[in-house]
Amino acid sequence: MPTPRALVLRAPGTNCDAETAHAFRLAGAEAQSIHIQRLLAEPALLDACQVLCIAGGFSYGDDLAAGRVLGGQVRLRLADALRRFRDAGKLILGICNGFQVLASTDLLDLEDAHGPLATLTRNDSGRYEARWVHLRTAPSNCVFLAGIDRIELPVAHAEGKFVARDAQTLASLEQGGRLPLRYAAADGGEPCYPANPNGSPAHVAGACDASGRVFGLMPHPERFVDPTQHPEWTRTRSDAAGAGLALFQNAVRYFG
Amino acid sequence: MLWEIDVHPSTDQPDRDAQRLIESASATGFTVPAAATARGYLLESAALSREDVQRIATALVVDGVVERGVAAAVGDPALAAAPPSRFADDGSVRLITVLLKPGVMDPVSQSAEQAIAELGYPGVAVHTLRKVWVDGLDRDRAVRLAQTQLANDAIERFQLEPLSADHFTASSGYDFKLLRVELAGLDDAGLMRLSREGQLYLQLAEMQTIQAYFNELGRSPTDVELETIAQTWSEHCSHKTLAGRIAYRDGQREVRFENMLKETIFAATNELRRQWGDSDWCVSVFKDNAGIVRFDEHDNLCFKVETHNHPSALEPYGGANTGMGGVLRDTMGTGLGAKPICSTDVFCFAPPETPADSLPAGVLHPRRVMHGVVEGVRDYGNRMGIPTVNGAVCFDPRYLGNPLVFCGNVGLIPHAMSFKQPQPGDLIVAMGGRTGRDGIHGATFSSAELTSESESLSGGAVQIGNAIEQKKVLDALLTARDRGLFTAVTDCGAGGFSSAVGEMGEEIGAEVWLDKAPLKYQGLSYTEIWISEAQERMVLSVPEQHWAELQQVCADECVEATILGRFEPTGRLRLLYHGNQVADLPMDLLHNGRPPVVREAVYTPPTPAPLVAPARDDYTADLLAILGSLNVASKEWIIRQYDHEVQGGSVVKPLVGVGQRGPGDAAVVRPKLDSRRGLVVGCGINPRYGDLDPGAMAASAIDEAVRNCVAVGADPARIAVLDNFCWGDCEKPETLGALVRAAIACHDTALGLQTPFISGKDSLNNEFSHLDADGQRQTIAIPPTLLVSAMGQVDDVASCVTMDLKQAGSALYLVGHTLDELGGSHFALVGGLTGGVAPGLNAERARGLYTALHGAIGQGLVRACHDLSEGGLAVAAAEMAFAGGLGATLDIDAMGESASLAAPVRMFSESNARLLCEVNTADTDRFEAALAGFACTRIGEVTQPDELVIRSGDQVLVRSGIERLREAWAAPLRW
DSSP states (O other): OOOOEEEEEEOTTBOOHHHHHHHHHHTTOEEEEEEHHHHHHOGGGGGGOSEEEEOOBOGGGGOSSTTHHHHHHHHHHSHHHHHHHHHTTOEEEEETHHHHHHHTSSTTOOEETTEESEEEEOOTTSSOEEEEEEEEEOSOOOGGGTTOSEEEEEEEESSOEEEESSHHHHHHHHHTTOOOEEEEOTTSSOOOTTTSSSOOGGGEEEEEOTTSOEEEESSOGGGOSSGGGSTTHHHHOOOSOOTTHHHHHHHHHHTO | OEEEEEEEEOTTSOOHHHHHHHHHHHHTTOOOSOEEEEEEEEEEOSSOOHHHHHHHIIIIIOOTTTEEEEEEETTOHHHHSOOTTSOSOGGGOEEEEEEEOTTOOOHHHHHHHHHHHHTTOTTOEEEEEEEEEESSOOHHHHHHHIIIIIOOTTTEEEESSOOOOSSOBOOOOOOOOOOBOOOTTOOHHHHHHHHHHTTOOOOHHHHHHHHHHHHHHTSOOBHHHHHHHHHHTSHHHHOTTTTSEEEEEOSSOEEEESSHHIIIIIHHHHHHHHHHGGGOOEEEOSSSSSEEEEOSSSEEEEEEEEEOHHHHHHOHHHHHHHHHHHHHHHHHTSTTOOEEEEEEEEEEEOOTTOOGGGOOTTOOOHHHHHHHHHHHHHHHHHHHTOOEEEEEEEEOGGGSSOOEEEEEEEEEEEGGGSOOOOOTTOEEEEEESOBOSTTOTTOEEOOSBSSSSOEEOSOTTOOOOOHHHHHHHHHHHHHHHHTTOOSEEEEOOTTHHHHHHHHHTTTTOEEEEGGGSOBSSSOOOHHHHHHOOOSSEEEEEEOGGGHHHHHHHHHHTTOOEEEEEEOOTTSEEEEEETTEEEEEEEHHHHHHOSOOOEEEEEOOOOOOOOOOOOOOSOOHHHHHHHHTSTTTSOOHHHHTTSOOSTTSOEEEOSEESGGGOEEOSSEEEOSSTTOOOEEEEEEEOOHHHHTTOHHHHHHHHHHHHHHHHHHHTOOGGGOEEEEEEEOSOTTSHHHHHHHHHHHHHHHHHHHHHTOOEEEEEEEOOOEEEEEOTTSOEEEEEOOOEEEEEEEEEESOGGGOOOSSOOOTTOEEEEESOOOSOOTTOHHHHHHTOOOOOOOOOOHHHHHHHHHHHHHHHHTTOOSEEEEOOTTHHHHHHHHHHHHHTOEEEEEGGGOGGGGGSOHHHHHHOOOSSOEEEEEOGGGHHHHHHHTTTSOEEEEEEEESSSEEEEEETTEEEEEEEHHHHHHHHHSTTOO
16 A cells, blocks of 8 residues: 555645644655645545645634634535545544534534534633643544544644534434544543533534544644653653554554 | 624523623623623625525524524614523613724634635625623613723724614725925924924934935925834834933943944844854844844744834734734744744733722723733734743733733744845835735724714724734745745834835835735825835835746735835835825935934932841741732733644643643743754743842843743753843933943843843833823833843753652752842732842853753753742742642751851842752762752752641741642632
8 A cells, every 4th residue: 555645734824734744744644735725726636645634723714713714615615526535435634623624514424404413612711722631532433543542632722612403412423423532531530621621511522424534623633743742741751652643643554 | 785694692502702791890890780792794795685694694604503693684673682581671781882993904804705705795895893782781881881891992983873874985085196294494393393293203303304304405305205214213113212322320330322232232242253253153133123043954043022012002902913913024024034933922011900990091901901912912823823832921010001012933944044135126025914004193084984974093003913814924925935036025014114115125225106005995195005004014025037926826825915116226215106206215314314312321229228038937928928929820821822832843831740730931842843953932021120220130031031941951052032121211311221221231141141132122111191180190100121032942852851840759959049139029029028139140150050050951860940030949949849749848058158048038039040950869969060169059859748848957937738839829810
């Protein structure tokens, strides 16, 4: 199998594309950052790659709502190309703003005939929150989380609270293995704020589609691929690579 | 036709903005039993139908899961109706609508217009607004609430009546008419009146020089010529006070400076570079937008810290927002364009508990200022993706009318791109945002707004930034730089095109076609175009053969680029508007024509007064009080709102230790993801010492900034510093004298520490005048405030150290001399003590100590290291303990030659050049050997019981559990 190619999508205001491409390269992929303008002009660029990652930042300033404007472009103008991409068994990852973008499209299977099943909205604190969190995984077929039980990663967002349309919808998404990443308390107990940094019901930090190949998450795995990125690395002096690298390695391994 | 879409939280969702309003209203004396909020979008288009508007609302604007939309034509009662279920009784509910004033940047409108066009509705104009419904206030109280809590008069207006317009007023055009200003025959009083009323702010000698110049030419200046001279000669652009002639005396000596900054601070750097010879690592100092030093084989680092005080006093959010935006443009305009890597922000505020009814008229409450400033910096830095990694906040009642906002940024730039040289014949190209009336002093206008009446923009200097516009400019700029498409770049800061083109064309000459500038709206005069300070604009010097490629690079990034003129080798600045010449000035007049002014500076030291520290059996309460004092207390509320990890290079974060619960000394960032080399950012500021001795304040600030960097592992041989002087009115000889004394201390300290200043920026006239209750004029001057920002380097970030205690059983070493220096200390502050001596500095000895300590850190002998600053030894030990979740026991009788000092002096003195180090007991011999020849005392040990104990022999002076210490530190600013 040739080296998988990852396409890291950026738009005006995206600002995590360089370190995200770096993380894919560390994991063994070829990675290229590409502007939405270029992709809109030439959607066939997707045919040559295996992973599409929508990177974090403030696409179009998050004006109107986080990820909304880019999500609209993706939905209106890349619908066919992305359906083909997904149906070809390829992977789509949305990190932070990328998750917010995915949530404004139909790629996460988060809508039905009555409209969206869930959304990402303002943190309960009412503020932007930049802090490290503990996360645990829930059983799922999510490709990116294979083999991961618990992980620490940083979050940095103001609109990361995952809210489902109603309690029944949330329960059904949970039971369907569609909410595979959850905020957790360091001691294993119930994660109150700030362990759950945004107040998401059921402590949801990420969601995937029914196939497990499209995944969006609020935490930033690309910010923990080097041991010195962990906030307590001077206490442990561990040489192990950052745990976030595993998500990117899972993507590469999927095509191995 | 004018439509409105209002977005409300769904009835089953909380209305957080309303809750926050009720809380902040309550804190300032308003009882608001219930409130509701919505954000609104006004859509103007002749083509939209009701169904179209509904579709736009559903598809783009309203989040169907948590929000509820109301879409209707403006004037429809449905838009004014109080949201259901938020109020017990709708009868007494009032609606307040808040709109931006004409010409104020509305970044959301641009994205919204684009997104609506992509949905299939081109040509829709969008404006945003906010709506608030409140209960329980009569009309007067509602107006008062709107004035103090909802709308800032500098940028916003509000109304209590529902909107009724059916279109945005079309902007009026502009008919060209060349304006001249009559100078001939004006006497001195007339010249000064013109200077004041024209907002030129020039001094008499300067006005006389201009008058003489035009008399000789036999013509009067045009308005834009006069503006250009005023801008170029302004304090902001030319630093004429500090870089000018000063006659200084302080009782011991009299010095006459031709250029004060050059002969003090620059001189020290020049001397150090001379000493270093071939190993000089400074690249460009005091020349470009930022100072540049060498980083590694391929890249240099640049560093600049700007102040944005006056705009932040008027409109804290916009002032701080554009302060951050402006310093990022400084980085982007350094050399051929540097890439911003990380930011540092330092703020000075009046205490947030200042009673609301004690505020002079025209002063915003410090709490509101703090919120606005913090959010303004946050929204620019986070959005552009530049991590904010370092900072400080200082509180003093004298910052009431003049809060200080320092925004700094470090950039990375390849060696070969570090210098700019515009060439004759190059095109002058403007890139980025469009030009509007933003930031034009005193402009009055009416355009592009709802009402038909003219509005005057009261805060002409106030602007809102658009960070995404600037991120696009950055992306395009770096691509164009790497392809070699331009020969020079600079930012449009103060003075707009006037200063950017004037600066770049200084050695050549320039011809500018003002009518080519892209405008936000019609109606700007040629002068307004030339001096507008609209944000997010850069000016490039582009060889003609590269123009087409540059245009394509900009188009790929959705950035506008426009040819504005050409650098013509005439030595003159010529401005044209549709072919009409509106200005023709020699560059030499602009850059060398300003008459020198000699200023008097006098420094008289305050009469010495002893400070007697009270003798007590137990100082635990003093320690807790210092930990909870505002300058020392945790700034977590601010830190967590700033993305400090974007770009992926974070190594040492602002908060460190177990659960990130301790204050780090300096931040460490790895700017290149494929390299282990790190950069270190620290700062020093302590205006309290300045009240006793501005020289001691300067030396202490430099030492603290350097010490912070050394504490985390920076190489003391590679630390560069910046100065920011924020002072009062320097027309007063005593005020200027204090500044000169500080500058002289900067020179001496820089030489002693061998730490070069590479750039700086001053902000003078930070005084606020008002009439008190008796009608008497009162003036509050800020305390003389020097911020020193330090940028260090570390070969391999793996050698870095943090301040949290790591393991019980380790030895604790106090490094450095402790002296009786409680003057200006936090022990004095919380105890209400005055007098005493501010900390001094033996800079040569400090340099040696830092070099030795750096050697020990490099050998891996130091497990934790914390610099001693506010609160001295006791506070440093407490912070290290609670950050590490471990206890510590210290015996201050083991302080070597300082052991004879009174116990409170030993615990709380703020003597410089001291650090507390944790050392593994197996390494103590090697650590002591590394520090041989310097004060280095084994003073205690790390303990398992999580308790801090400080004793003097058998007598316990401090005993406290670490959670109690931490809580005292964490609670005061936990907002």
